[in-house]
Amino acid sequence: xxxxxxxxxxxxxxxxxxxxxxxxxxxxxxxxxxxxxxxxxxxxxxxxxxxxxxxxxxxxxxxxxxxxxxxxxxxxxxxxxxxxxxxxxxxxxxxxxxxxxxxxxxxxxxxxxxxxxxxxxxxxxxxxxxxxxxxxxxxxxxxxxxxxxxxxxxxxxxxxxxxxxxxxxxxxxxxxxxxxxxxxxxxxxxxxx
DNA sequence: GCGACAG
DNA sequence: ATCTTGTCGC
Numbered sequence: 001x002x003x004x005x006x007x008x009x010x011x012x013x014x015x016x017x018x019x020x021x022x023x024x025x026x027x028x029x030x031x032x033x034x035x036x037x038x039x040x041x042x043x044x045x046x047x048x049x050x051x052x053x054x055x056x057x058x059x060x061x062x063x064x065x066x067x068x069x070x071x072x073x074x075x076x077x078x079x080x081x082x083x084x085x086x087x088x089x090x091x092x093x094x095x096x097x098x099x100x101x102x103x104x105x106x107x108x109x110x111x112x113x114x115x116x117x118x119x120x121x122x123x124x125x126x127x128x129x130x131x132x133x134x135x136x137x138x139x140x141x142x143x144x145x146x147x148x149x150x151x152x153x154x155x156x157x158x159x160x161x162x163x164x165x166x167x168x169x170x171x172x173x174x175x176x177x178x179x180x181x182x183x184x185x186x187x188x189x190x191x192x193x
Numbered sequence: 194g195c196g197a198c199a200g
Numbered sequence: 201a202t203c204t205t206g207t208c209g210c
Contacts (some may be wrong), residue, residue, distance in 0.1 A: 066198040124199045
């Protein structure tokens, strides 16, 4: 099964288009997931003309396996993103800074056909190499992302490394901060009800 | 065999 | 991710 999933990721990585995000980002969205045992709570926070918050709740049984995070969180994240098509989607996890260049941000970007960037709190693969004052994440001699502060940013789909660097300069995205805060808040609400 | 290992 | 106390520092 794991072999099949890895093949799926290789197919996904072949569909990735690292092209410049030209359109102005009017609606920025961020998604995160919190857990209460086997119950997952996904929250999508969108900031644009109006502020939107979507949630999704459900059993998450697939185990956490480094490199296969998408199997655990992508399904419920997609539920929370139903009906939403942001100009840019930020995902808690890596994009192409992944063994098969197919982290959860990349999988979501390809499946939903939306520009995505992966923002992770820790490294999965690659080494940090400084160049021109920037800490690039290098994998197999290729720059696949950047480290800014304590976070790792990498292209998911439909964005360039330059777009990602630009985003990383803005500091940790508020939409992800909010998605993280709210997912944990809603989890607490579940414990009570 | 050993170390690394998103959330 | 989640489980958890105190402690160090701005």
